[in-house]
Amino acid sequence: MFIYLLRRLNLIVITAFILTVLTFILEHWHNGALMTQSNYFVSYYQYIGTLIEGNWGYSNMDQLPILEKGLVAFASTLELCFLAFLSASIIAIPLGILAGLDRNSRLDYIIMSIVLITLALPVFWVSIVMTMLPHAIGLNLPIDGNISPIYEVPTLTGFLLIDSLLSAQTYRLDAFFDHLAHLTLPATVLSLFLITEIIRLTRHSITMVMQKNYIKSAKAKGLSRLSIIFRHVLQNALPSIIHQLWVQISTIISFAMAIEIVFSLPGAGTWLYRSINHADYIALPTAILIISGFILISSILVDIFLMLISPIKRETLYVRK
Template sequence: MLSFIARRVGLLIPTFFGITLLTFALIRLIPGDPVEVMMGERRVDPEMHAQAMERLGLNKPLYAQYFDYIGQLAHGNLGESLRTRTSVWSEFLNLFPATLELSIAALLFAGVLGLLAGVIAALKRGSLFDHGVMGISLAGYSMPIFWWGLILIMFFSVSLGWTPVSGRIDLLYDIEPRTGFMLIDTLYSDDPGAWLDALKHLILPAIVLGTIPLAVIARMTRSSMLEVLREDYIRTARAKGLSPVRVVFVHGLRNALIPVLTVFGLQVGTLLAGAVLTETIFSWPGIGKWLIEAIGARDYPVVQNGILLIACLVILVNFVVDILYGLANPRIRHQR
């Protein structure tokens, strides 16, 4: 297990450099620079422009800028935003809980519903339910997120008025940030309506963000479950006189979960990509919206380090999933 972890960590180093190089290059490939964007529509005085660029260190050759950047990272310094002059790290910490809350809600939605739908579809293979779930999940997987979000807003928020259109909580409530999780912070609030309001704000974005993972998990669970249900040990479990629920969930799902878990880990990357779109549609004040705005402003440090932080997160989650995979599958755990 230890050497397994060491090998995984060793792989991280080239990945890390790859990410820094990519974000560094990509943001500079977009026409325009931070100074130009800040100056706006007005003609930029070339001299002032040059001065500003020099102050930001953006007049140096690209390789020098890159080495500056890496040097900075080596000191654990993520730099500060060109717009707000606050450190990227503190901005990230500030906004990340919102994204995390949204992502957890989306994954819960996708995981619980996906597993359930997948298991039932497998048990009732070939039934109307099976075909229905598989059809819907294919549609869900193929749906553009932004379009799906807008449709839901139009239907549930605009026509029916059930849920708010955007944001995390109504402006009426003044919530003191303690954990950054609105559903927890509102519990400390004196107003009992605040929690419900926060929940209402969370539902639609969570559904939108969870749709693709839901579809993937449902399909994966179904096929994995179908395979497992044919195994001899399922017959053994039934021959023991165990209840069908125990046979399906304890003996079946436990084994079927192993491949689903891998997919689940891979979905975290997709999820954060989806969060960028979802947060923009729902004006959700998380890191997705933050990054979009930073790209618009050519806020180089925010874009570079924001993406780097997200990438580290995805790597971390996959790392955890790999370990969980080992825990779920004793045949891997005992390997050298």
Template sequence: MAAFIIRRLFQSLIVMFFVAFVAFTMFRYVGDPVNQMVGIDTSLVQREALRERLGLNDPFIMQFGRFVLKALSGDFGISYQHKRPVTEMLLERFPATLELSLVSAIFSLLVGIPMGVYTGLHRYGWLSRFFMMFSLIGISLPTFLIGILLIFLFAVQLQWLPSFGRGTVIEIGGWRTGFLTISGLKALIMPAITLGLFQLTLIMRLVRAEMLEVLLTDYIKFARARGLSNKAIHFGHALKNTMVPVITITGLQIGSILAFAIITETVFQWPGMGLMFLQSIQNVDIPIMAAYLMMIAFFFVLINLVVDLLYYVVDPRLRVDAVKAHG
């Protein structure tokens, strides 16, 4: 087990190194940052001086080495646009994105799994058919459209929920949370649904497909033949056996939620990292783009590690150090 974790950590380091390389190389060739930072009337000499000061004239290897070393200590440089440390800016925005992502992930799991179980059990029921149709909508409607429809209905027409922003936030030890105020929670509802709807339908369809398969297995038939209650069979024996693929997909989707909150954050003007990333692209603010890419890669690596560990928890057959079959 420990060996496995160490091996995975080592692999993760390699992945992160390559992402750093790609991030650095790619953004080095995206436009000239100096042009973005200075006005038209800046002289060539001044430009060259700035270039020298930013270290843009050093050989590639040196620049990359400097980037990696600094990144390791959590320093991603200064934003060209805002003239502030990137790390500080990201950390400021991070709570908003994380809270939104977590809530929408939990929403999609809490609703998606029961819906999947239900549609798997009552395959031909009218409610199942309705859920399946609903899930088609969730899968096929683009996120921004869902967001705008929700805004139109609940913010413009009914005026129940705010159409943008995070509401009132409370700061606890540098973490600005919207969980503790009514307006913060209200502001969270629509973005979370918008962001989570696709994941919800995906999880529902996955759980349904897995349930249909598992319900045909011999151990479910045997469980029935032993007279176990339907509840024990469906939610114990069957659901647990659907969990390995569900964990895989959910893990990947949580990564995607974090990374692709961009659109939802834009629609709802949610002050998170995605919105900042989009603005940084418009301004060719390379340090922010690089740092964002690194951070998302880090989350994917982290989530994958957690997913692999969860496999061990769920499926005893994967615990290789357990006693082998004998007898």
């Protein structure tokens, strides 16, 4: 356990160094600073000091702290990802289990055909089509923004669903459901991608577990199919599903940022798009540090969590010399 944590700590330090060097170069390239090699190292040391202090600079558009703006925008993106992941898991995990348990059956072919068709759809195109859907079928769903202007919700955590409930305003529940309505279409688009990935990963993991000897032994003992699924199959397949899905977290966040631009949803994607259009290039290194830092730290935490709950993963991945 200690050796594993030490390895992960080394990964954090090395990756953080690479990220800060990259953002340092971007920032000084934008400022047009030409320095000698000695001044370069001194400036990098000072740059790290400002990052640790939280003084990341100010936006050229409104003169607000760029770190605060970046964290609020990224919190909105994470909120969209969480809502889409929650809804996608409810649909995709049962379908992936059914496809994995009866592989090459008619149901498996139907499910995987839908998955392949959905994977072929560009997320940006689906987002544009989804903006026209409410008008076409008569749905009363907003297609832009994150909340109606009649509601004023103070920023506490950056997650508007939570902030609306924590607000002291009498209309907090109305604001909560209004924001939820604004997230419905963007979350639906993102969940389509997540559903295909979760089905594919669940199907593969279930199929691999069903071929293990302990599953054959459980069948020989006369255990029921449901007992085998819940006591053996899911317990051993779930860690692999979580790990493989979390590996794609950067892709999920990228899709969410593209969807935000189409729906004018205030988030990291819209913030970066508007910042670049207004030549506020300081937003770019800020976004790299925030998003990359989140992906790195969360991936390590997920690996530690999976190591604690999965003895097989602990043995095969972390004890191996």
